[in-house]
Amino acid sequence: MSILNWLGALPGAAAQGIIWGIMAIGVYFTYKILDVADLTVDGSICTGGAVCAVLMTAGMDAWLAMLIAVVAGVLCGLLTGVFHTLMGIPAILAGILTQLILWSVNLKIMGQANMALPSRSFDVLVAASRVGVSLPILIVFVVVLIALLYCFLGTELGAALRSTGCNLNMSRAQGINVELIKVLGLALSNGVVALSGALLTQYQGFADINMGRGAIVIGLAAVIIGEVVTSRLANSNFVKKIGIGYAFRLLGVVIGGVIYFFVYQTVVFLGLDTDLLKMLSALVVAVFLAVPYWKKKYLSSPHKKAAVSAGCTNDAVKEDESNA
Amino acid sequence: MLEMKNITKTFFPGTVNEKVALKGIDLTLEDGDFVTIIGGNGAGKSTLLNAISGVWKPDCGQVIIDGIDVTHLPEYKRAKYLGRVFQDPMMGTAKDMEIEENLALALRRGKRRTLKWRISKAEREEYRRILADLDLGLETRMTHKVGLLSGGQRQAVTLLMATLNTPKLLLLDEHTAALDPKTAAKVLEITDRIVEKDHLTTLMITHNMQDAIDHGNRLIMMHEGKVIIDVKGEEKKKLTVPDLLAMFANASGKAFTNDRAMLS
Ligand SMILES: Nc1ncnc2c1ncn2[C@@H]1O[C@H](COP(=O)(O)OP(=O)(O)O)[C@@H](O)[C@H]1O
């Protein structure tokens, strides 16, 4: 094992990172924007992959198969949304229920536990065996996707989605049907997740019933890493001035996915047990999720606490004090 | 403009915690009425406003806003007719969104939200103008996150949001209670100005008896889920705080208590 081997594996890791980064964008929409932890993704990523594999082996064009995979993902999100809003089931549980339903559904879609989609026999868009062409395609793909989602967040509907995640009562008082918006957000998110599943299936050459296990953790890890990496840039005055903070945040999520897979690749090359990687990811995510809580609990005085959670700069805090 | 007929609301019915919060409220507001509401802790003042805004359905009774029976409309649909400001400055705005984004959300209250851009250039100029009218320097901070503002500034923005798309009714629930006296006075002054300018029909709960006397054209006092005092016009103008306390003792048979009440 040499450093050259390691370097040689990086493009592949980058491609995988981008694909999982797309999945993480879906997680970002629910977890960060809508403030709902949606566990549907573990199932809907496989649904996207399964639908894509079945349709493409039946001879369908890759683009059309991916489009239908997205629709399937949207339906998964709708189901969780219905469980959550119409049936009053807590979001986490609603996601787990859908996940379980999808386990059966995905098996039925494929008719078996896994399904091959070899790049030699099918006209796939991306493939691990062709990293050189796949990587640029994925980069263009993700840039277009981010641009679309960024534009959506800038619309009236997108603003309603963000305000619902930020302040439910205020959104209702402003006439927003918050239940409908939540369903919409879940549907959109799982559509994106299914898209990543369809890409992953083409890239790795198969769909597998277990391909989504722990996806939520990878997604959260990418979101967290992305936040650390791009927060400075996304909040910089320049980015604010031209008003594209969200584009940078979404890009950050994808970069987070890529970093995750670089680390994964490194772990593989160091000969560490990759079986442990999910556990390590989960622990790292747990610690990162705990940081804001710990900060609040142990590090700040009551006044500072309020200022920090409000994102105050020192000047703003002073202003508050002089007003008080 | 507003008709409430026999509105009754019981929380936790049939349990040991059963609480009759509103007992057959009948209240009619004329167009342009500015009603101040006072009353002790738990008198049912917030519950009254919640009945109007549809936070839950009343056990019985009817709410009619400008001839439209809204009793069975969900909260988000009634929002079309209502501007609301809450006691907690954090409640009325989305802190992670910009000032202008919050205003743009409010301008679209009661309208369908589409895939059009969330804010237009013309709107932005309008927002700059009304923010400048507040005289809080917010017109230069329109793209700042609302979370960066002080409580008073947030309440002022919430007031603008409540009235930007002119509501049929403005509901204010102790919206100055969390502010220091100076800021509270400023926000009240802004309230008066907006209400006057748009000739808004307003219900304002306050913990400050003097404010209740000084503002609006009608004053009601609530006690144990009922309206026990209702004064308007000339009679209201002549009221003093001792008058009010005496009226309360007379009507309820008790001395007035409210841990936040300000008697002067
Ligand atoms: N959502 C609710 N659930 C249960 N009890 C409530 C609720 N809202 C109000 N109450 C009860 O109704 C009574 C009136 O409350 P409220 O209208 O908030 O009083 P206030 O006049 O101080 O605003 C209180 O006893 C309160 O505990």
Ligand SMILES: [Mg+2]
């Ligand atoms: Mg109250």
